[in-house]
Amino acid sequence: MSKTAPSFYQTLAALGAVLQIFTLGMGQGARIEIDGSTARVSIDLDAAERVNVSFLSSYAGVDGISERVTELKVFDTEQREVNLKRLGLGEYLAERPYARLSYSVNLEPLSNAGRAHVSWIDGDVGVLVGRDLLPIGVREVVAALALPSGWELRGTVPDARAVKLGRAGEPVYIGRGWRVREDAGGKLTLMFSGEWRFTDEDAMERAREIFAEYERMFGAAPSGAFSIAFTRLPQQTEFGVWNAETRGRNVLVASSDMPFGTPSVQRMHEQLRHEIFHFWIPNGVNLSGNYDWFYEGFALYQSLKIGVKLKRIRFEDMLITLSQAMRMADAVGDGTSLIDATRNRWTTGQNAIYARGLAAAFYIDLSMMNESRGRRMTDDIVREIYAKYSESAERRDGNEAVLEILTARPELRPVVNGMVNGTSGFDAGGLLTKSGFVRSPGKLETTEKPNGRQREILRKLGYNGR
Ligand SMILES: [Zn+2]
Numbered sequence: 001m002s003k004t005a006p007s008f009y010q011t012l013a014a015l016g017a018v019l020q021i022f023t024l025g026m027g028q029g030a031r032i033e034i035d036g037s038t039a040r041v042s043i044d045l046d047a048a049e050r051v052n053v054s055f056l057s058s059y060a061g062v063d064g065i066s067e068r069v070t071e072l073k074v075f076d077t078e079q080r081e082v083n084l085k086r087l088g089l090g091e092y093l094a095e096r097p098y099a100r101l102s103y104s105v106n107l108e109p110l111s112n113a114g115r116a117h118v119s120w121i122d123g124d125v126g127v128l129v130g131r132d133l134l135p136i137g138v139r140e141v142v143a144a145l146a147l148p149s150g151w152e153l154r155g156t157v158p159d160a161r162a163v164k165l166g167r168a169g170e171p172v173y174i175g176r177g178w179r180v181r182e183d184a185g186g187k188l189t190l191m192f193s194g195e196w197r198f199t200d201e202d203a204m205e206r207a208r209e210i211f212a213e214y215e216r217m218f219g220a221a222p223s224g225a226f227s228i229a230f231t232r233l234p235q236q237t238e239f240g241v242w243n244a245e246t247r248g249r250n251v252l253v254a255s256s257d258m259p260f261g262t263p264s265v266q267r268m269h270e271q272l273r274h275e276i277f278h279f280w281i282p283n284g285v286n287l288s289g290n291y292d293w294f295y296e297g298f299a300l301y302q303s304l305k306i307g308v309k310l311k312r313i314r315f316e317d318m319l320i321t322l323s324q325a326m327r328m329a330d331a332v333g334d335g336t337s338l339i340d341a342t343r344n345r346w347t348t349g350q351n352a353i354y355a356r357g358l359a360a361a362f363y364i365d366l367s368m369m370n371e372s373r374g375r376r377m378t379d380d381i382v383r384e385i386y387a388k389y390s391e392s393a394e395r396r397d398g399n400e401a402v403l404e405i406l407t408a409r410p411e412l413r414p415v416v417n418g419m420v421n422g423t424s425g426f427d428a429g430g431l432l433t434k435s436g437f438v439r440s441p442g443k444l445e446t447t448e449k450p451n452g453r454q455r456e457i458l459r460k461l462g463y464n465g466r
């Protein structure tokens with residue numbers, strides 16, 4: 001599970017409160033000048049009159065973000081410079097209200113962990129993200145971008161004179177080194193920097209296939225065009241390490257390669273299956289709050305099932321992953337509900353939440369299939385959530401909405417009350433046996449001779465045996 005990609009959609013809960021206090025409004029003007037050779041950007045920004053300035057200092061386990069901001073100056077409405085006092089990491093106080101800020105940000109790559117989550121410029125490619133480039137409280141700016149000669153804007157942003165950069169907004173791809181592939185229908189754009197052991201065309205083909213599969217599963221596709229970018233991690237690391245973030249309709253995958261061609265294609269497929277799921281949930285639904293246990297656990301689970309269905313992984317591979325998740329869930333699961341653990345995602349360790357979320361999704365699937373003789377499954381859950389809460393729906397708390405849908409099915413109450421909402425735990429032994437599984441330490445296998453009912457369930461999961 002440790003190599004499973006974190007996908008960081010939610011900003012830190014603690015920041016939410018700060019943001020509300022300092023919100024300056026939307027659509028302010030900004031000028032951003034990019035120097036590719038030094039990997040620096042100079043930002044000049046209009047602001048509502050106020051005295052505090054603060055920048056994000058850490059995000060998604062990446063520290064040192066606010067230290068990249070230098071040469072900060074603020075000016076009043078008469079364009080006179082206002083004295084600033086540094087209060088702490090990324091925190092400043094002006095002597096009197098200011099109306100304009102100017103500063104410079106060093107975008108040399110911070111770390112492998114930050115590649116998918118914060119802004120960077122590396123050689124002839126870069127990604128700008130509002131979250132770390134804008135002061136906290138500035139929700140969105142419309143920026144005029146000055147790019148080095150030969151550089152272009154890539155992705156879904158059309159015009160360098162009016163680039164929308166938002167704290168929770170989509171990334172802006174810049175540079176001359178991106179290779180761009182577009183799907184014939186214009187629904188999907190893929191971008192690549194660096195060399196990979198799979199071809200650009202191969203990735204495009206897979207992405208299209210996975211997107212179509214999810215469209216079938218969810219019953220509809222979110223509107224608009226989607227982009228997926230692949231970039232290499234900036235520092236040498238072991239094979240197979242990756243992280244990714246899905247923002248709106250954009251996925252950025254930052255990855256090391258695999259040692260050979262076949263695992264490299266498999267890894268790319270796994271990344272696409274996981275991240276494309278997020279176009280629907282959470283990015284395509286109007287649900288709020290920290291319900292990561294659900295959308296990460298279900299992204300992992302549904303992407304495993306789709307991997308088996310599309311013959312990218314074997315049924316046995318899925319069982320290995322599930323057994324690892326179950327073991328980890330058993331080891332860390334006592335005493336905290338999944339909902340509470342998710343609230344402390346960065347401190348309690350998110351691998352544990354992924355593992356427990358995945359195990360919960362598996363138990364939910366088995367419970368539903370047992371109850372309905374294989375006619376209902378987790379596909380129906382995610383489909384119902386998407387149908388009910390897709391973009392135009394009224395905003396609701398994610399945990400509340402998901403719990404409502406899960407607990408409406410009596411067969412799910414033991415799992416939900418045991419491990420999602422409550423702390424008593426869930427003993428999966430009986431459920432696994434009924435479903436045709438045998439669990440031994442470190443292993444999950446199918447019963448040697450499954451009966452008819454067990455076979456129905458196993459088949460739904462991709463089992464081919466008799
Ligand atoms: Zn994810």
